[in-house]
Amino acid sequence: MKESILTNISIIIFIILSTSVLFANEEKGSIFSEVWDQVISDPYEKPHHQVTLRSFFYKGVNQLLESSVRTVSDDSDILPQFDKLLHPNGACLCGTWNITEDNPYTGYFEKGSEGLIIARASVALSETTGGHYRGFGFAGKIYPINDPFHTEKLITANFFAIDNLAGTLADHYTDVALINEPEITSHPGILSLLPVALASAFSLGAADINPGIRQLYPISELGLSDPGLAKTPKWIKIQAPLDQVKIDEDDFRDELDVINYPNGELFFDIFVTTEDSTKQEKEWLKIGYILFDDFVISNSCDHRLHFRHPIFK
8 A cells, every 4th residue: 555655656756757847948047146136136024934734735735745846856046936845934145156175076066166156044944043943954056157247047056955954952053064964863842843754754755765865966067068977075064164253143044144244254164075974973075165245034035046956866
């Protein structure tokens, strides 16, 4: 019975994915300035969206499953209004992606790579303020150009990192290390998250065979004429420099506003590795940094900006 259900789900997803490819816009990519202009076009006061099991379903439809399929099949950078069901509360930033150190990887991991980046910082589920368990998330969209006024459409490379799926009591977003294969650790409130966690695991697992890690090949293939030559790290870590000033704000979105930082610039270091060991024991190689100099909390950030998840391969 269980195998039959999973088989039917796989067939449905195959049809959806095939249809998405068939009717996809032939002119792929986007223009950086147009996307960022959309993101900053409708700022609003910080919402506090609640995530519950009920919020995943509407009129008997598993919206989380539909969303999971869309994230691995739709390569649009901006979509019509939609809801982010697992990370509904976020803030968007833009700036530059800078690779400054030698490393064995290709594409926009290669030393000397400079690109533009639009990112969305978020929390998993509902809690946005200090004193609660918060699972911080980072979705990045890299444009292979350093000119913000470039007017041709470009294919973007999207990547994802989370510090801990169950959340921690970290005081600041800038305290944590965000990794593309996050851990999940137990805490006193974790049992209350179990129904949402099970629904999430089912939907994400139906759309992708291994959603526990988000692979990095979109970055290592970016700019290559032959993606088959790509050399890709297994893990990425995004972490604020240890000497960066800490901003004591209750809500993580207020903490990340670049106006709070010296010269209006917020930095995150970029680390990668393929060292197959535990999170604590990994030999991380620092290869560069991200510099953010613009920030917004907006409807388009939360409901229009889209990051395609790389399907596991």
